[in-house]
Amino acid sequence: MRVESRKYLSSKNRQKLLNSTNKDIRLYTLRKSWKKNHNDDFVNQGYIDIFTHGETAGSQWANRLTVGDVIMSRSEAKDKHPHLLNGQALLIADETAFPALAGILEYWQNPLSPYIIIISESENEQHYFKNINLLETSQTHRVICPPEDQSTKVLSILENIVGIDVVWAAFESESAKIVRHYLRNNRQIIGKNNHTKAYWNLKSKKNT
Structure with missing residues (x-):
C-alpha cells in the first residue's frame, strides 16, 4: 500500500x-x-x-433535512476572536456570515460597541438581525447590493468612519481582498488585528 x-x-x-x-x-x-x-x-x-x-x-x-435526520460533526473548533476584546472594532458580514456575526455579537465583551456593516442582496434578508440588541442604529450600516458591488459600498462607508482598531469581516472573496488591503494600507491595521476573510467566491458561483 x-x-x-x-x-x-x-x-x-x-x-x-x-x-x-x-x-x-x-x-x-x-x-x-x-x-x-x-x-x-x-x-x-x-x-x-x-x-x-x-x-x-x-x-x-x-x-x-427532515425530522429525525442525524447530523454528524467531523470536527469542531471554537470561534475565538481575542483581538476584538479591546479597541474600536469594525464588523462586516454578508449573508453567508450572518450566523458567525450573530455569534460574535451574542458574546460581545468589548466595552465599546462595534461599527457594523451588514450586507445582503435583498432587503428582506436583513431581518435576520432584527432581534440582536447590540445593533446601535448610529453605528450600524445596512447595505443592499449585488455581490459584485460589495467592496465599493463598504469602502464608501469606511471613508466616513474615523477610528478603527480591530476588524472581523467575512464576505465575497474579491471584495474582501479589496477591503482588507484598504484597511491595511490606508488605515494601518496590522494583520493580527485585520481578520478580513473570504467566505465565498463570486467567480466560482458564476461557473457552477
Whole structure:
C-alpha cells in the first residue's frame, strides 16, 4: 500500500488534496449544544445556525433535512476572536456570515460597541438581525447590493468612519481582498488585528 503524506506534496498538489477531502464538508455556526439527558455520554443536541440563501449548496442541504435526520460533526473548533476584546472594532458580514456575526455579537465583551456593516442582496434578508440588541442604529450600516458591488459600498462607508482598531469581516472573496488591503494600507491595521476573510467566491458561483 502506498501512502502519500501531505507534508511532502507540492503546494499545488496539497491544495488539490485538501479540496478533494473537504469537497462535501461545510462549516456552520453551532450556537448552542447540550446533552438531552444528564446521563448521556456525549453532547447530542444543539442549535446549528444556517442562513439559507438562494440555491447555494448549503441551502439545498438544509432544505432537504427532515425530522429525525442525524447530523454528524467531523470536527469542531471554537470561534475565538481575542483581538476584538479591546479597541474600536469594525464588523462586516454578508449573508453567508450572518450566523458567525450573530455569534460574535451574542458574546460581545468589548466595552465599546462595534461599527457594523451588514450586507445582503435583498432587503428582506436583513431581518435576520432584527432581534440582536447590540445593533446601535448610529453605528450600524445596512447595505443592499449585488455581490459584485460589495467592496465599493463598504469602502464608501469606511471613508466616513474615523477610528478603527480591530476588524472581523467575512464576505465575497474579491471584495474582501479589496477591503482588507484598504484597511491595511490606508488605515494601518496590522494583520493580527485585520481578520478580513473570504467566505465565498463570486467567480466560482458564476461557473457552477
